[in-house]
Amino acid sequence: MKGIVVTPGKVGAVIKDIEEPGPLKPHQVLLKTLYTGICGTDRGIVTNMLGFVRPPPDAQELVLGHEGLAEVLEVGDEVSGLRPGDMVVPMVRRPGGCLQCSIGRQDNCEDGDFVEAGIRGLNGFMRERFADEEQYLIKVEDKSLGRLAVLTEPLKNVVKAYEVYTTLAKRFGVLCKDSTYGCKSVTVAGMGPIGMLFAMIFATNEFNVRAFDIHDTRGTAAGIAKQVGFEFFTVDGMPEDIMKSDVFVDATGNPGVVGSALNGVKRNGFVILFGTSSGGEYKLTGELVTQLVEKNTTVFGSVDGAKEHYLEALNYISMWRDMFPHALDMLITDEDKPEGAITNLIKKPQGEIKRVIRWG
Ligand code: BGC
Ligand code: ZN
Numbered sequence: 001m002k003g004i005v006v007t008p009g010k011v012g013a014v015i016k017d018i019e020e021p022g023p024l025k026p027h028q029v030l031l032k033t034l035y036t037g038i039c040g041t042d043r044g045i046v047t048n049m050l051g052f053v054r055p056p057p058d059a060q061e062l063v064l065g066h067e068g069l070a071e072v073l074e075v076g077d078e079v080s081g082l083r084p085g086d087m088v089v090p091m092v093r094r095p096g097g098c099l100q101c102s103i104g105r106q107d108n109c110e111d112g113d114f115v116e117a118g119i120r121g122l123n124g125f126m127r128e129r130f131a132d133e134e135q136y137l138i139k140v141e142d143k144s145l146g147r148l149a150v151l152t153e154p155l156k157n158v159v160k161a162y163e164v165y166t167t168l169a170k171r172f173g174v175l176c177k178d179s180t181y182g183c184k185s186v187t188v189a190g191m192g193p194i195g196m197l198f199a200m201i202f203a204t205n206e207f208n209v210r211a212f213d214i215h216d217t218r219g220t221a222a223g224i225a226k227q228v229g230f231e232f233f234t235v236d237g238m239p240e241d242i243m244k245s246d247v248f249v250d251a252t253g254n255p256g257v258v259g260s261a262l263n264g265v266k267r268n269g270f271v272i273l274f275g276t277s278s279g280g281e282y283k284l285t286g287e288l289v290t291q292l293v294e295k296n297t298t299v300f301g302s303v304d305g306a307k308e309h310y311l312e313a314l315n316y317i318s319m320w321r322d323m324f325p326h327a328l329d330m331l332i333t334d335e336d337k338p339e340g341a342i343t344n345l346i347k348k349p350q351g352e353i354k355r356v357i358r359w360g
Pocket of ligand 2: 066154
């Protein structure tokens with residue numbers, strides 16, 4: 001069967017014949033891959049920019065892919081909640097031995113002793129078939145979601161970060177006079193899939209959202225913004241006060257953008273860091289440190305998400321499909337066959353938001 005593999009430490013990905021999954025263990029499920037998504041992490045792996053990438057123990061190569069959607073082909077004797085024909089989203093991160101990992105919160109792992117499918121220590125989902133443990137599979141109850149369900153994995157990251165925000169925002173007690181978030185403003189930097197999903201989650205929770213990116217070659221960001229009800233700007237047409245918001249979300253990883261946000265965010269404001277960085281620097285001055293203190297600024301980073309966030313992500317996808325019939329379809333801008341994905345894994349073509357690979 002076909003699989004897309006990388007050799008950690010080297011640039012490039014290849015499609016090649018790889019081993020079929022072995023005989024099913026009692027708690028395992030045999031899966032047929034339907035779709036996988038491509039994200040910045042995959043491109044970071046393929047271009048050898050991420051220090052933490054490693055193959056499974058005793059292997060040189062790693063099967064890529066952590067955004068998956070698959071169909072159940074066969075179940076082991078002890079599997080109780082899944083049947084052939086069911087559609088599932090596999091979880092990325094698998095627990096190590098720390099306290100957070102032992103309660104299903106490996107997204108908050110304390111010692112780094114976890115593995116991540118397609119990223120570190122565990123083969124991923126860019127292959128025709130794979131076997132996985134039932135406990136790491138999220139059932140997609142509404143199969144009519146089709147390929148939109150492949151957005152569950154990236155969205156679970158956003159759902160978690162949003163939950164961290166609402167938890168931390170309680171430090172200021174009541175938010176708006178009518179008990180909603182309707183008086184709060186949010187700025188999102190970077191309109192890749194993650195920035196887009198952040199804009200969507202804040203907008204549908206009543207925040208006033210403004211988002212920006214350097215360009216929008218195919219007009220997709222503007223189109224989605226119009227449907228969902230947030231404002232979108234390209235950098236050259238951005239209002240001067242774009243950084244002056246209650247909440248700032250960075251999905252660029254650009255230290256200069258983060259620096260402007262730290263300076264610009266309102267009193268009692270939040271700066272949420274999600275985009276990992278491919279370099280650059282920003283000089284932190286004493287004046288800015290004082291300002292962050294004086295303004296009660298909350299800065300936090302957030303990575304990954306737990307099973308509950310995958311489930312909530314699926315609910316958002318169902319809700320959004322009904323609320324904005326075209327927005328999610330527009331967000332998936334490109335679809336490749338496995339062979340066609342190889343060159344696109346190295347470099348992101350202009351105008352792409354989410355690229356997916358269709359396996360079946
Ligand atoms: C994945 C996360 C993962 C992270 C690692 C992201 O692309 O969605 O689940 O923890 O990469 O940096
Ligand atoms: Zn990803």
